[in-house]
């Protein structure tokens with residue numbers, strides 16, 4: 278029976294980069310998931326993660342990495358890291374069912390001396406109040422028989438500069454010994470480990486980071502709306518403010534927030550605060566503003582077409598870039614969906630162009646994909662630049678499009694090109 282240095286539960290955007298770095302550092306790594314298609318793809322050398330090439334995966338498999346559906350690997354692992362999803366449920370409340378499920382599976386196989394780390398983003402208190410009691414159903418006691426820690430994942434998919442290795446890793450333990458064990462574990466493949474005194478501080482650090490981003494994006498989004506009415510070029514004002522070498526960080530407006538983290542994580546924090554009997558007003562306001570951006574984008578498209586004496590109904594609207602981030606294929610929570618829904622509702626003749634997305638359906642309607650950017654841009658009544666993939670030839674868009682709404686501030690403005 279093979280023994281493993283590490284078993285990672287949840288082989289997604291977070292779990293796989295961790296598996297890659299740990300394997301490269303010489304650890305023997307197993308990956309446990311509940312999705313047979315993912316396990317099969319990984320063992321066959323086929324990656325489904327943007328930041329993991331098939332060649333990376335080949336090197337991992339050669340280095341001993343194995344993906345499995347069989348939870349018995351947990352009993353043979355010195356360290357177990359849980360990286361399962363933490364979405365919101367239909368009522369916008371934290372849905373921790375995957376964390377509970379994975380933790381229960383760990384409890385069934387837990388051995389004395391194991392280090393268990395939760396990496397999934399969640400409300401402060403989860404490791405201690407939710408994971409620990411489940412793990413202790415094994416009969417083993419946290420801090421005495423096994424070590425327990427929380428370490429938030431900070432992975433930024435598609436970021437060419439910062440990956441797991443060179444992004445400092447915050448670690449909080451249930452006890453000081455748990456913290457030290459977890460810090461030593463990550464130090465094997467992360468350049469800088471940042472220990473904090475407890476699991477709650479580590480959980481809160483992650484929520485603070487993403488809430489900070491969410492709130493600041495909302496700030497510039499709200500400013501974009503009134504700057505348009507005031508006749509002020511916000512993009513230029515932001516660039517000017519960014520020359521201040523201290524006390525200012527640049528955030529840009531856009532068509533809304535997307536991805537698995539920014540629209541979701543602040544709700545985990547407001548959920549926790551609501552339990553105290555009052556709201557977390559910053560988060561709730563930011564949510565309201567950011568969620569309204571797609572309909573604001575549609576109102577601006579309507580206004581552009583109106584100037585050309587055209588109704589949205591029947592107009593050819595081309596959406597450029599439908600993923601939530603540039604240069605990756607991830608479509609989760611992308612604001613392109615609510616933008617497209619509203620345009621379809623108004624009767625727009627919609628198409629899209631995105632080198633990363635081969636097929637795109639909105640509310641069950643298959644949106645035609647344009648292969649040739651130059652032709653598509655010229656044939657559209659209006660082009661909406663939602664995502665600035667670097668593969669897009671922006672000169673072509675500026676020169677050929679009859680009308681453009683640039684929601685990313687990357688095109689030169691003109692009679693035909695307007696920024697958000």
Ligand SMILES: NC(=O)c1ccc[n+]([C@@H]2O[C@H](COP(=O)([O-])OP(=O)(O)OC[C@H]3O[C@@H](n4cnc5c(N)ncnc54)[C@H](O)[C@@H]3O)[C@@H](O)[C@H]2O)c1
Pocket residue numbers: 286287288289290291292309310311312315360361362363375376378379396397398399430431432433434537538
């Ligand atoms: N994606 C990011 O950029 C990012 C960044 C930082 C933090 N996070 C956080 O990391 C966590 C994981 O996110 P992700 O993006 O990797 O998710 P993901 O959906 O890409 O992957 C999660 C994997 O977990 C598996 N899974 C679900 N329940 C399971 C169970 N009970 N047992 C075993 N496997 C199970 C799923 O099949 C899936 O393969 C979330 O809490 C997220 O908020 C994500």
